[in-house]
Amino acid sequence: MWQALVLTLFPEMFPGPLAFSLAGRALREGRWALAVHDIRSHGKGRHRTVDDTPFGGGAGMVMRPDVVDSAIAATVPAGDARPLVYLTPRGRLLDQAMVRELARGPGVVLLCGRYEGVDQRVIEARAMREISIGDYVLSGGELAALVLLDACVRLLPGVMGAAESAEEESHAAGLLEYPQYTRPAEWQGRSVPAVLLSGHHAEVARWRREQAEAATRERRPDLWNRLPTHTG
Numbered sequence: 514m515w516q517a518l519v520l521t522l523f524p525e526m527f528p529g530p531l532a533f534s535l536a537g538r539a540l541r542e543g544r545w546a547l548a549v550h551d552i553r554s555h556g557k558g559r560h561r562t563v564d565d566t567p568f569g570g571g572a573g574m575v576m577r578p579d580v581v582d583s584a585i586a587a588t589v590p591a592g593d594a595r596p597l598v599y600l601t602p603r604g605r606l607l608d609q610a611m612v613r614e615l616a617r618g619p620g621v622v623l624l625c626g627r628y629e630g631v632d633q634r635v636i637e638a639r640a641m642r643e644i645s646i647g648d649y650v651l652s653g654g655e656l657a658a659l660v661l662l663d664a665c666v667r668l669l670p671g672v673m674g675a676a677e678s679a680e681e682e683s684h685a686a687g688l689l690e691y692p693q694y695t696r697p698a699e700w701q702g703r704s705v706p707a708v709l710l711s712g713h714h715a716e717v718a719r720w721r722r723e724q725a726e727a728a729t730r731e732r733r734p735d736l737w738n739r740l741p742t743h744t745g
């Protein structure tokens with residue numbers, strides 16, 4: 514079974530919103546497992562200290578390597594094949610290819626940082642994969658871990674319906690999706706595009722492809738220029 518282990522100073526944040534998604538139902542059905550471990554339980558002294566001031570100066574605090582290493586040693590069995598992922602704004606950007614790769618494997622161990630982050634030595638010593646979920650600033654790694662888990666779990670066998678899974682495959686093409694409409698056919702003076710009511714499946718397919726291409730060209734030139742037919 515695909516097994517996730519989360520190391521965090523805020524264990525109460527898990528499963529959090531995942532309980533309300535496809536991932537939550539799959540968790541209750543035993544299609545994956547989630548273990549959460551409080552890094553604070555490895556803190557030093559009477560106050561269970563987990564952080565200290567950065568060498569070289571600067572704002573904020575840094576999580577101690579010995580504390581983080583103890584948390585890993587206590588929870589990750591020797592020879593565990595799961596990748597150890599450190600969620601950090603310094604990491605490689607998460608994309609669907611990385612999600613697919615992580616979902617294919619035995620699971621993940623996710624280290625969530627707080628404060629200014631984790632001492633780099635334990636990241637190197639434990640050969641962690643550093644991953645970011647985007648170029649904006651969060652308060653810590655927990656929300657990023659929840660995003661990564663949601664993205665992975667929906668790809669596990671039996672979590673999505675077969676129809677959705679097939680659609681997923683065809684959409685890995687690198688285009689944004691076409692816009693969606695439902696009833697009522699007219700709402701506040703706005704009509705649904707007539708082609709969608711026409712019953713001409715080929716015309717619907719062509720219109721949707723045009724819409725997807727226009728949106729991708731306008732909003733995501735990075736994706737557009739990566740399409741095989743639009744390079745060079």
Ligand code: 9D3
Nearest residue numbers: 600601602645646647650651652653654657
């Ligand atoms: C002062 C420089 N800041 C880096 C931009 C420090 C800093 C800000 C926020 C250090 C850590 C954090 C907390 N963020 C995460 O732990 C995090 C994150 C993110 O902020 N954005 C996108 N992906 C991620 S994954 C983990």
